[in-house]
Structure formats: structure tokens, C-alpha cells
Amino acid sequence: MSYSVVGQSVPRVDAREKVSGSALYTGDMMLPHMLIGKVLRSPFAHAKIISIDTSKAKELPGVKVVLTYEDTPKILWNSAGFPPSPGAILVEDQYILTNKARYVGDGIAAVAAVDEATAVQALELIEVEYEVLPALMNIERAMSDGAVLIHEAEKNIYGHTPVVIGDIDAGFADADFVFEDTYYVPKVNQVSLEPCGVSMAAPDKDGRITIWTSTQMPHLVRSITAHALGLKTGQIRIIKPPVGGAFGSRLGVVNEPIAALLAMKVGQPVMLKYTREEAFLATESRHPITMTIKTGVKKDGTFTARQLTSYIDGGAYATHTPSLAGPVAGWFLAMYKSPNIKVDNYSVYTNSTQCGAFRGYGNPQVVFAVESQIDDIAERLGIDPLELRLKNHPCAGEVWLWSGWVIESCGFEECIASGAKAIEWTKKRSKIGNESSHQGSKKRGVGMGYMMHVSGARPMLHETSAAMIKINEDGTANLIYSNSDCGQGAGTSLSQIAAEELGIPFEDVMITKTADTDVAGFDIGSHASRQTYSGGNSVKNAAAKAKQKILEMAAEMMETPVSELVVKGGRVWASNKSSEEPAKSVSIAEISHRAHFGSHGNQIIGVVSEEPPGNPPVYAAQFVEVEVDTETGIVEVLRVVAAHDVGTAINPAIVEGQIEGAIQQGIGYALTEEYCYDQESGKPLNPNLSDYKILTSVDMPQIETILVEAACDTGPFGAKSVGESGLVATAAAIANAVYNAIGIRFKELPMTPERVLAALQNKNK
Amino acid sequence: MKMSISLLINGETYQVNVPHKKTLLDVLREDLALTGTKKGCDSGECGACTVLMDGKPVNSCIVLAVDAVGKQITTIEGIGGITELDPIQEALVAHGAIQCGYCTPGIVMTAKALLDSNPHPTESQVREGITGNLCRCTGYVKIVEAIMDVSRR
Ligand code: FES
Ligand code: FES
Numbered sequence: 023m024s025y026s027v028v029g030q031s032v033p034r035v036d037a038r039e040k041v042s043g044s045a046l047y048t049g050d051m052m053l054p055h056m057l058i059g060k061v062l063r064s065p066f067a068h069a070k071i072i073s074i075d076t077s078k079a080k081e082l083p084g085v086k087v088v089l090t091y092e093d094t095p096k097i098l099w100n101s102a103g104f105p106p107s108p109g110a111i112l113v114e115d116q117y118i119l120t121n122k123a124r125y126v127g128d129g130i131a132a133v134a135a136v137d138e139a140t141a142v143q144a145l146e147l148i149e150v151e152y153e154v155l156p157a158l159m160n161i162e163r164a165m166s167d168g169a170v171l172i173h174e175a176e177k178n179i180y181g182h183t184p185v186v187i188g189d190i191d192a193g194f195a196d197a198d199f200v201f202e203d204t205y206y207v208p209k210v211n212q213v214s215l216e217p218c219g220v221s222m223a224a225p226d227k228d229g230r231i232t233i234w235t236s237t238q239m240p241h242l243v244r245s246i247t248a249h250a251l252g253l254k255t256g257q258i259r260i261i262k263p264p265v266g267g268a269f270g271s272r273l274g275v276v277n278e279p280i281a282a283l284l285a286m287k288v289g290q291p292v293m294l295k296y297t298r299e300e301a302f303l304a305t306e307s308r309h310p311i312t313m314t315i316k317t318g319v320k321k322d323g324t325f326t327a328r329q330l331t332s333y334i335d336g337g338a339y340a341t342h343t344p345s346l347a348g349p350v351a352g353w354f355l356a357m358y359k360s361p362n363i364k365v366d367n368y369s370v371y372t373n374s375t376q377c378g379a380f381r382g383y384g385n386p387q388v389v390f391a392v393e394s395q396i397d398d399i400a401e402r403l404g405i406d407p408l409e410l411r412l413k414n415h416p417c418a419g420e421v422w423l424w425s426g427w428v429i430e431s432c433g434f435e436e437c438i439a440s441g442a443k444a445i446e447w448t449k450k451r452s453k454i455g456n457e458s459s460h461q462g463s464k465k466r467g468v469g470m471g472y473m474m475h476v477s478g479a480r481p482m483l484h485e486t487s488a489a490m491i492k493i494n495e496d497g498t499a500n501l502i503y504s505n506s507d508c509g510q511g512a513g514t515s516l517s518q519i520a521a522e523e524l525g526i527p528f529e530d531v532m533i534t535k536t537a538d539t540d541v542a543g544f545d546i547g548s549h550a551s552r553q554t555y556s557g558g559n560s561v562k563n564a565a566a567k568a569k570q571k572i573l574e575m576a577a578e579m580m581e582t583p584v585s586e587l588v589v590k591g592g593r594v595w596a597s598n599k600s601s602e603e604p605a606k607s608v609s610i611a612e613i614s615h616r617a618h619f620g621s622h623g624n625q626i627i628g629v630v631s632e633e634p635p636g637n638p639p640v641y642a643a644q645f646v647e648v649e650v651d652t653e654t655g656i657v658e659v660l661r662v663v664a665a666h667d668v669g670t671a672i673n674p675a676i677v678e679g680q681i682e683g684a685i686q687q688g689i690g691y692a693l694t695e696e697y698c699y700d701q702e703s704g705k706p707l708n709p710n711l712s713d714y715k716i717l718t719s720v721d722m723p724q725i726e727t728i729l730v731e732a733a734c735d736t737g738p739f740g741a742k743s744v745g746e747s748g749l750v751a752t753a754a755a756i757a758n759a760v761y762n763a764i765g766i767r768f769k770e771l772p773m774t775p776e777r778v779l780a781a782l783q784n785k786n787k
Numbered sequence: 788m789k790m791s792i793s794l795l796i797n798g799e800t801y802q803v804n805v806p807h808k809k810t811l812l813d814v815l816r817e818d819l820a821l822t823g824t825k826k827g828c829d830s831g832e833c834g835a836c837t838v839l840m841d842g843k844p845v846n847s848c849i850v851l852a853v854d855a856v857g858k859q860i861t862t863i864e865g866i867g868g869i870t871e872l873d874p875i876q877e878a879l880v881a882h883g884a885i886q887c888g889y890c891t892p893g894i895v896m897t898a899k900a901l902l903d904s905n906p907h908p909t910e911s912q913v914r915e916g917i918t919g920n921l922c923r924c925t926g927y928v929k930i931v932e933a934i935m936d937v938s939r940r
Contacts, residue, residue, distance in 0.1 A: 031883060033880050033881060033883070034880075034883065034885060036885075036888070037879070037880040037883075037885045037888075038872065038876075038880060040885050040887075040888025040891050041872065041876040041879050041880055041885055041888070041891050041892075041895065042823070042863065042864075042866075042867060042872060042876065043822075043823020043824070043862070043863030043864055043866075043891075043892040043895075044823065044864075045888060046822065047822075047825075047889070049826070050816070050822035052820070139806075212923075213923050214887070214889075214923060215825075215827045215833065215835055215887065215889040215890050215921065215922065215923050215924075216825070216827065216887070216889045217827065217828075264887070264888060265887060266825070266827075266887045266888070266889030267886070267887040267889060267923050267924055268887075269923070297829060298827065298828040298829065298830070298832075298833075508887060509886035509887025509888065509889075509924050510886065511883075511886065675882070675883035675929070676883060678883075678928075678929075679883050679884075679886055679924070679925055679928075679929060682925060682926035682928040682929070683886060683922075683923070683924045683925045683926045684926075685926050686922075686923070686925075686926040686927070687923070710828070710830065710832065711827075711828050711830075711832035711833055711921065712830075712832050716921060716923065718918045718919075718921065718927075719913075719914040719915075719917045719918050719920070719922075719927040719930070719931065720911075720914045720915060720918045722914075722926055722927050722928075725926060725928055
């Protein structure tokens, strides 16, 4: 299919304002009489608050308000950004400010003052008496007999998500081999470059409050904030300016209710901006999970039984955790076909900061474990790992167990074929420690990982989007959309979809770059890699409605039936009856002018609010080559080949950019990133960018992205998704390459030099 | 203790009355509303706050405003013209090297200083040059491509 602007790497709609420094992020804003908010945080991981004395802080000149638990609405709420849906399990267990500290950094009090220095000084004047309780920093301690309760959940377990398909015991009995392994993945932080947690709240005299916030989901943040404050949803207006990266960290409420409560109490605007340390301390990270995987397999590589038992460390508050347990099961059971499957996922409270969404939403954890074990199975059976994957993955026409719907299109075979060729799989994937891979102490290996991911969360969650296309008098168009682009480029892709459908130049479509809940229709936001598929469908359909009206007006003007008209290049053309006649056309500008100012004034507008028709899965095969220095334990990733089936790539440069950026996070997950706590005191050990290591420009390997475009019928111009999937298989691919290089299977991330060295020493004993 | 100082920024002189411990970054953002320079850590770890001092890139979050007196300071607002962009900026736009954009002003400043001192760097010199500018969105791939592209002109 040939398109005019779909498939083109047009520059992003917000690139020029960002590159010139003129884009105004939430934290760049200033309002008259704006106060600065600050939060007093618990120094203890687990403690009762015996008393709080705020009198000295209140007396400090410049301090306008000091709030504690006493001042907050006594409404329990949950911060996770979910629409009420079958898959949303929302345990409400937090207040805006707490009356019991459950992690180091838990919000105890909040102040607003004329400037930051005064606000900081006020915090120091608040006197809190704590009764310190044991800090339960891992699931083992939290679930142990007699452990103190963090909330009122027995053994600190507050969720069990079971799935049973077939008869798991019969499946294992049927197997020629049974593999059972336990894997552990650590807590990692999204580290958006704009620290997570920045909002500015301004109350008005009509009982409404406007909140500018760096968020992924304007509408859901609106309703959760309203609930937490005891307001009507309509009393809150959320405005989302440019966002400095999110990756899941802003998938729900972060600090909006605190900013709003401060602002409402004092009747002035309040800016509440978390520092980098606070973003680590008090906002949600990726869940650490302990996963035991048991797989029964026939000699020929057919699976007879697959079982996952996982303990999800959700930290101090429930937020996303019990809901995330669902997709964790979904990722596992939908990856490989098996007649018998069993999953038991447990959600556990600990005294660490609550965990939430991070790109992939449980999938990177599951894929690391599953894909590590698959390689071990392949080796034991003597089957090529690529073959084993190809044999067992669900393909087009089959039911995908994640959604229960038939898979529309599958580019996995092509991903495998093109990726294997690019990395030179057959040549390089030789035996472990192969002679040719010797370079003194340095050993090379290649490995790969496979993944599937979603294009939205249907049918588990609603995926509503709304779009409005207005055709201006001059034929340009406004696209009114709750644009929750956080840097991924959705606003640009959606503009391309609108331009393509309308048949007008890309430059003539202007999307609302800033989302505003008073303006745009209800939209779920940026999660589950949904923007291009879900948002794209609503944009395309709104454009189609506007186009229909353009055609009807043109038919009147040209005295030609609609069925004989086409839109192209900003003009409506009548199809040529005979080749002698010159082609007849009229510009959309003329049509729109006639609509506005002709015999019956009306603007051509197309509006839809709807859910997308499906949830087509995407596939990827990532291949990596590593070099392990057996003297230092350092694993260097030399090359990554990422072959991704994304459906139609609306904007290939944007799609590549998503994959390239995700791989930086995936390599970090594999090798360098872990957010650690002192296991006794519960204090975070590395809440800063010196000690929490994300990869720099010199650490990054060569990345080659291969786009496989297995278009799907229900996607806008065949698009599926890409946002999250780039990092899902990376850590698994690296672990498999490390195994190929040195013959050591790492079941715990990250593979730091210390761990690699220790494992090498163990092996040589 | 507040001090009255004058700062030379983007060719203009600004008179500001600031606490002696206030960083150049905070003065730029809060006192002068030059908010193109971003704060990602406030401790010299991320490069989002990069500005040029006498042509050299510095993390403005670890420079005191008082120590910037007498220096020529260039911020992102001083790069390019009113509507046209600097070639480095154009290249970043054209290569799709900008995602969330929060690291971008810092990258532009560092790249500017790099190419001013070494107009035709190798790829590894580019990577080395921007190693202090963290980006969490792009994997640096298109950023490096864009800078290399400008260097080849
Ligand atoms: S804000 Fe200055 S280096 Fe991060
Ligand atoms: S573009 Fe987001 S941090 Fe670089």
C-alpha cells in the first residue's frame, strides 16, 4: 500500500520548541503569587507516628500552610492510573499524607512557603516523634511467621492471582523432561530525565482547581485526584505540558493531590517539584519479582506443562501491584503454547517505596525468566534455540491467551530470520567458550530473546480515546486530542494518521500539543503501548468523518456524486470519465470556506469517542553479542540487533527511536541498574545518578533495528505498537549471550562484575 | 546573604540580587526565566543544565552564580536566531534525535562546544564528548548520528 505521509520519518511536531529550549515543561512555569511546596519524609522504613508538632514551622515567616495527616480528607485511595475495568484491582490503602510511615520517604507532612529555602527550613522545624517498627525489606521477611503487618494483610500478602488451564499434573507426568528454576529480578527506576513528581496547582474562586502536571494520563489523574480530595471530577482541570520522559513512572497520580491540597488550603498556586532524590525515594519503580518456572517438555520440544509461581514485591502501598499480577500471568501464559498451564502470583507488601509501572509492565521480568530457561531447555534437548521458539510461539490465526482474541498478524518468523542473519547467528553461535571466541581473558558469545507485547490492554482494561478534527476556513485542520505524548512521538504519529486520512499535507494538521481535560474528550492516556493503535484509530475515524463531510460538500460544488470523488494533496478530485477531459478538482480550502460562509454556515468537524476494535500483539526477536572479561567480570555488549514486528511503522524514525531508547534501559536492567536498600534500616543506598548507573553514550553498543511490518487489519493503516517492547527481551538476550560466552547461567539481575567474577570463581572450583 | 552581581548572558548584561550560595542554574531559571536550561539532578550528574562559560561546557547546577561574574555565559536561548535554528539543532530535529527533549538543550550546548573545538570529530570522540549528558529516551543513537552529520558538513 502506498501512503503519502504514513511511513515517512517526518520531523516531530514538538522538536523545534524542544531543541530551542522554548518548550515550557511544568517545572518551568511560574504564576503570580506562586508558593513552593515541600514534603517532610519519614527517615524510618516502618514507624508509628506518636506525635507531630508543626507550631514552630507555622510561625516561620514566609510559611503559608503546614499540613499533616490530620488535615487530609479521610479518604483511602489508590494512585494507579486505571479506568474502572475487569483487570483493575484497586486496593485503596493510602492517604494524601500518612499517619504511619511505611517506607523511608513516606510523606508525613507538607508545607507551602514563599520560596524554596523557607519551605525547606519549615520542614526542619516540624517535630515528629516516631515509634520505630521492624523494617521488612524483602518478601521473605515480610511473609515470615509473626512478621509485623505493614497494612492489615495476613503475612503481608494482599493478593493471589491464580490461572489454571488444563491439568498441570497430568502435563508434567506426560513430559520427557521437567525443568524447574527460580529467577530474581531487582527493583529498577525509570529515571526520566525530568525527575518524576512535578505539578503546579492553582485554585480559583469557583471551587475548581487547575493542575499542570507532568503525567501520562491526564483524565485518570483527574478522577483519582478528585477522589482523594473528596471533590467532583469536574472540579479539577488537568493540563499536561511537555513531559520530560515517563516510561510508566507517571502512570497514575504522583504528587498532584498534595499540591492541590496545599493550594486549596491557602488559596494560592503551589508548585511541588520533587528532587532527583525524592523521585527515587517516593515515586514508583519496577517491581522486583521472584519467579519459579517449571516446564514439562517432550524430546521433540513440545511443551506439555508450563507453570509460574511468582512473588511480587509491591513495596509499601498496593498501587498497581495486584493489577500487575494479571498481566504478569498473561505475559507468561501467552508466550508459548502448552495444553496445561498454571500460574500463581502473589502480591506482597514490604517497607520499600511502592512499585508501579515501568515500560513493559511485568513483561521484562517474565521474559528474562522464561527466555533464560528456554535456552537451557534447547541446550538439553539439542535443539537450536531459534527452532524451539519458532515451534512453540503463538502465530497469526491462533488465539492469543493474553487477550483471548485471535492474532491478526505475526511477523515473528521474519524477525527471527532477519535478526539471525544480521548477527550472523549460525557462524557465531558456536559452542560455549569456542576456540575462535578466545581473546585472552575475553570471551565472546551471542544470544537472543523473544517477546510478545500488547497494543493496549483490552479486554482487561478500557481503552477509550476521543478525537476531534476541525477543518479551518483555509483548509488546515486542528486535531483536538488529549495528547499524552511524553516524548515517544505519539503526537507526531497521530498527526500523520490524521493527514493521511484527510488527504491534506502533514504541515496542515495541528495537534493540541498540550493535553487539557477541559478541552479534549476522555482518553485513557499513555500506557500499554496504546497510543498509535488505540488513539490512532480514534484519530483516523474522526478524520474519516470530517472527510465524508468534505466530500459531501464537494459533491454539491462539483455536481458529481461522492462515490466518484477522491481526496489527495489537499484537493478533492473527480475521477476522470474520459481521458480527453481535464481532471476536475476543488481545494479543501475552497470547500471549507464554502462550508463556513456559504448558504448554511457550519464548520466541518469530525468527532469520535470509542474503544479500538482489538489488541493486536507485536513480536520481537533481539540478538546480542557480548564480550565477557573473565579477569574483571565486566560484560560488554558489543552489538544489539533488534528485529521488531510493529505492524505498519507510521513514522520509522520514531519507531526506531523507541527501540533504541528502550535498549539503553534493557542493557541497564541486565548489567548495571539496581535500586538498593539497606536490609536492616531500610534506607535507600543509591538514590542518585552517581550510584544508580544508567548507561552513557560511551557505554552503548552499536544498535541495529530491523522493522518488520506485519500490518494488521484493525490498526490505523495497519499499525500495531512499539513503545514498551524494545526493552522486554534485552536482558534475556544478554543473559543468554553471557551463557554462550562463559557457560554460566545467571538467574539474577543485574549481572554486575562482582557477580560475574564470583560465579566464575565458583565454576573454577 | 544576598549580593548584587552582574552576569553576561547571551551577550546581554543582567543585574541580579542573589544569595551568595545560589547556583547559576537557579539564577538562570528562577531570576531570569531562562528555563531552557533544565534541572535533572542538581548535583552535576546528568548534564541537563549544561551552559557554556567562556565557550566551555559546565554543569550550571554546580557553579555558583557569583563565580560566573566576568565570564561570557551562553545558554540554549543564545543558540540559533529568532526563528532559524543552529545547524546542530537542525540536525537533531532532522535525525529524530529529540524525544522528551529534557536532555536536549544540554546536548546542544555540549555538542556546540565540541564542534567549536574539534569540527570533525570521530564517532568515538563524539560519544566521549557527550558522555556527561545523560539521555534516557534515545539510546544516544540518533543524537550521535546528528552530531556526526553536522561534523561532516
Ligand atoms: S542538573 Fe546539573 S548536572 Fe544534572
Ligand atoms: S530525549 Fe528524553 S532524556 Fe534525552
